[in-house]
């Protein structure tokens with residue numbers, strides 16, 4: 001199969017001669033009306049009915065005990081790690097194959113990453129690889145799970161549901177229980193993705209969702225912390241809103257807090273986008289099936305949802321037969337105005353993490369060299 005036939009297919013599918021982005025937001029619902037309502041009411045900032053409405057809508061849709069809206073997905077993840085009790089000097093297990101925000105959040109908690117391999121099926125953190133790493137390098141002591149060589153506490157495991165495809169969560173839950181680790185899901189890309197009927201981000205102690213402009217639905221910028229219990233949720237809300245103790249006029253804050261609250265203006269957009277989410281999901285699934293047909297019986301391998309999951313197919317992805325073909329596909333498609341992208345460079349290669357601890361990264365390295373993301377705006 002030639003790169004030119006990918007260009008042809010994408011142009012036929014989107015029916016346009018103009019530039020085709022990787023993923024663009026669409027606003028065909030009540031977005032204007034709700035955003036205008038915040039302006040007319042003057043409640044554009046950190047207090048307003050849309051913030052509460054948006055949180056309730058996410059709770060109902062995902063089934064989480066409590067959802068707490070934040071300014072962006074990175075802030076949601078930062079808060080989730082803080083709430084999970086990650087402390088300065090701790091180690092946190094995550095995947096090398098992820099967007100940098102996952103690692104930035106744990107870095108700013110003062111923690112260091114341990115990079116473990118992904119599963120070639122989900123493209124997300126592999127429970128077997130985590131277990132093997134821990135068996136070899138960790139020991140349970142009084143402080144909990146401890147790295148044998150550095151003596152640091154290993155506090156949490158942060159899987160990321162790559163492009164919306166859920167990782168094997170039951171297996172990760174079991175490893176975390178055995179090793180006394182907190183499970184925090186980076187569900188930034190996976191709103192609308194379910195693992196064995198449960199929404200991603202609701203199985204760990206905390207999950208973090210993003211509503212950045214390129215995600216399945218957007219609030220401009222925004223995020224959400226999904227909390228497993230009501231109690232954790234109330235404390236999460238407290239720390240994201242400067243930890244102010246409610247009082248009609250006094251200022252008293254009972255712990256160091258964040259100002260991570262989502263503005264009402266953004267939440268208004270989110271409420272309107274939630275109304276169209278189901279429609280986006282079915283359009284995305286349809287588009288993914290078209291890509292799947294295109295690559296059927298070729299030496300390209302289209303990434304499909306793992307059989308235990310229902311994916312949102314946020315970003316379509318294909319594995320090229322070799323690195324040279326991958327480079328050719330990227331060059332030809334982008335030159336023709338059809339935007340495609342390689343996957344992220346492994347976190348373990350970035351300057352700030354090049355000395356980080358790591359396990360075997362065979363699958364991550366293979367995917368890094370072969371994968372291309374394809375235009376995925378729902379049509």
Ligand SMILES: *Cc1c(COP(=O)(O)O)cnc(C)c1O
Nearest residue numbers: 072073074099101102188210212
């Ligand atoms: C988008 C994304 C984030 C962060 O979201 P922002 O809202 O952009 O801060 C975190 N992790 C992953 C994997 C993402 O794709």
